[in-house]
Amino acid sequence: MAKTTEPNRNKRYDPAKPHITETPLTRSNWYKHVNWLNVTLIIGVPLYGCIQALWTPLQWKTAAFAVLYYFWTGLGITAGYHRLWAHTSYKARLPLQIFLAAVGGGAVEGSIRWWSRDHRAHHRYTDTEKDPYSVRKGLMYSHIGWMVMKQNPKRIGRTDISDLNDDPVVVWQHRHYLKVVIFMGLIFPMLVTGLGWNDWKGGFVYAGILRIFFVQQATFCVNSLAHWLGDQPFDDRNSPRDHILTAFVTLGEGYHNFHHEFPSDYRNAIRWFQYDPTKWSIWAWKQLGLAYDLKQFRQNEIDKGRVQQMQKKLDQARAKLDWGIPLDQLPVMEWDDYQEQAKNGRGLIAVAGVVHDVTDFIKDHPGGRAMINSGIGKDATAMFNGGVYLHSNAAHNLLSTMRIGVIRGGCEIRQNLSDRCIHNFIKHIISNYNSYVHQNGEF
Numbered sequence: 001m002a003k004t005t006e007p008n009r010n011k012r013y014d015p016a017k018p019h020i021t022e023t024p025l026t027r028s029n030w031y032k033h034v035n036w037l038n039v040t041l042i043i044g045v046p047l048y049g050c051i052q053a054l055w056t057p058l059q060w061k062t063a064a065f066a067v068l069y070y071f072w073t074g075l076g077i078t079a080g081y082h083r084l085w086a087h088t089s090y091k092a093r094l095p096l097q098i099f100l101a102a103v104g105g106g107a108v109e110g111s112i113r114w115w116s117r118d119h120r121a122h123h124r125y126t127d128t129e130k131d132p133y134s135v136r137k138g139l140m141y142s143h144i145g146w147m148v149m150k151q152n153p154k155r156i157g158r159t160d161i162s163d164l165n166d167d168p169v170v171v172w173q174h175r176h177y178l179k180v181v182i183f184m185g186l187i188f189p190m191l192v193t194g195l196g197w198n199d200w201k202g203g204f205v206y207a208g209i210l211r212i213f214f215v216q217q218a219t220f221c222v223n224s225l226a227h228w229l230g231d232q233p234f235d236d237r238n239s240p241r242d243h244i245l246t247a248f249v250t251l252g253e254g255y256h257n258f259h260h261e262f263p264s265d266y267r268n269a270i271r272w273f274q275y276d277p278t279k280w281s282i283w284a285w286k287q288l289g290l291a292y293d294l295k296q297f298r299q300n301e302i303d304k305g306r307v308q309q310m311q312k313k314l315d316q317a318r319a320k321l322d323w324g325i326p327l328d329q330l331p332v333m334e335w336d337d338y339q340e341q342a343k344n345g346r347g348l349i350a351v352a353g354v355v356h357d358v359t360d361f362i363k364d365h366p367g368g369r370a371m372i373n374s375g376i377g378k379d380a381t382a383m384f385n386g387g388v389y390l391h392s393n394a395a396h397n398l399l400s401t402m403r404i405g406v407i408r409g410g411c412e413i414r415q416n417l418s419d420r421c422i423h424n425f426i427k428h429i430i431s432n433y434n435s436y437v438h439q440n441g442e443f
């Protein structure tokens with residue numbers, strides 16, 4: 001339940017009034033559909049930064065710090081917003097929580113509370129209308145369109161964020177978000193480069209604005225690229241995919257097919273050689289006593305998912321091939337009918353009770369015409385399976401595509417043969433009965 005103290009996302013939003021997204025976009029109202037605050041933050045400010053960069057010399061110390069701060073603020077999103085708060089895949093001690101809330105704020109991607117709410121909806125309703133950044137609406141929509149255009153709050157799927165509303169760090173950051181953004185996004189990097197080596201403007205342009213732009217674009221790639229590029233080793237019913245390129249861009253968030261299957265696992269990459277610096281950082285914090293309760297799915301569950309997906313792909317590939325008419329759909333033939341047709345010139349061969357029409361194959365038989373002709377009209381089971389030549393698996397497969405019928409009884413049954421069989425059977429029962437009576441007396 002939402003608490004009365006719960007911070008409001010948009011105080012002007014009135015659910016009773018129709019939202020702008022409920023009116024069709026036209027030439028006269030298009031600007032009302034645009035989220036101008038987001039346009040300013042994710043397009044306008046970076047453009048201003050690019051222009052400023054034209055006459056702001058880049059010092060190498062500032063460049064190095066900008067890259068370092070890119071990693072910190074990126075980790076604030078991946079290890080903080082994403083894996084700690086949205087998925088609770090591990091627990092962090094207070095100093096680490098404060099650090100992640102601060103540097104995550106410096107990435108300028110909204111408050112933890114807002115970000116995690118949408119992200120939980122994204123996982124719960126992946127690829128549906130209730131997914132805030134569904135890739136089914138287009139790659140550009142999932143990357144940036146969902147922020148540039150206003151969204152109807154009623155559309156986004158409901159999620160439980162009661163744990164976040166009870167988290168004092170999350171609530172504090174949400175309440176003071178603007179101050180956090182301005183300080184951690186711009187003032188802090190300027191203080192470092194300004195007080196450090198007197199490059200105030202370089203800190204503002206490179207470690208501030210342009211670094212924010214790169215971190216934002218990297219994170220947006222998780223919503224777009226990670227749902228569009230790569231493999232689906234665990235489940236292919238939805239769009240998430242694994243790709244090394246996305247992992248490089250997003251500090252290891254690119255193993256997104258795995259992540260959507262096992263969202264509360266603190267890892268995104270599970271192999272040691274896969275690039276997941278977010279996982280490595282969480283592990284290192286654990287060694288330092290700053291993180292604990294790292295959640296991990298059992299390898300058995302992970303392997304099960306992978307094997308099931310492999311089986312699915314295999315079944316799909318198998319279904320595309322011609323394996324011959326299934327045995328239970330073949331017509332039943334009498335032995336005499338089989339022989340009759342073979343005598344009349346049809347190239348029929350019975351192997352293991354199944355009749356095959358090899359007429360068109362005789363001339364192509366790798367063992368020669370004579371060999372295959374010798375089996376026509378006979379029970380060639382033994383001949384085919386080693387009596388004359390032990391045929392390959394490929395030959396078995398090829399033969400099965402020539403099936404036309406099954407023999408009643410499975411093989412040649414002549415009347416006098418079966419009569420003799422019944423006679424022997426009765427004799428067998430009588431002798432058994434006699435020996436029973438001899439030992440135990442009459443019933």
Ligand SMILES: [Zn+2]
Nearest residue numbers: 222223240256
């Ligand atoms: Zn996703």
Ligand SMILES: [Zn+2]
Nearest residue numbers: 119123259263
């Ligand atoms: Zn996630």
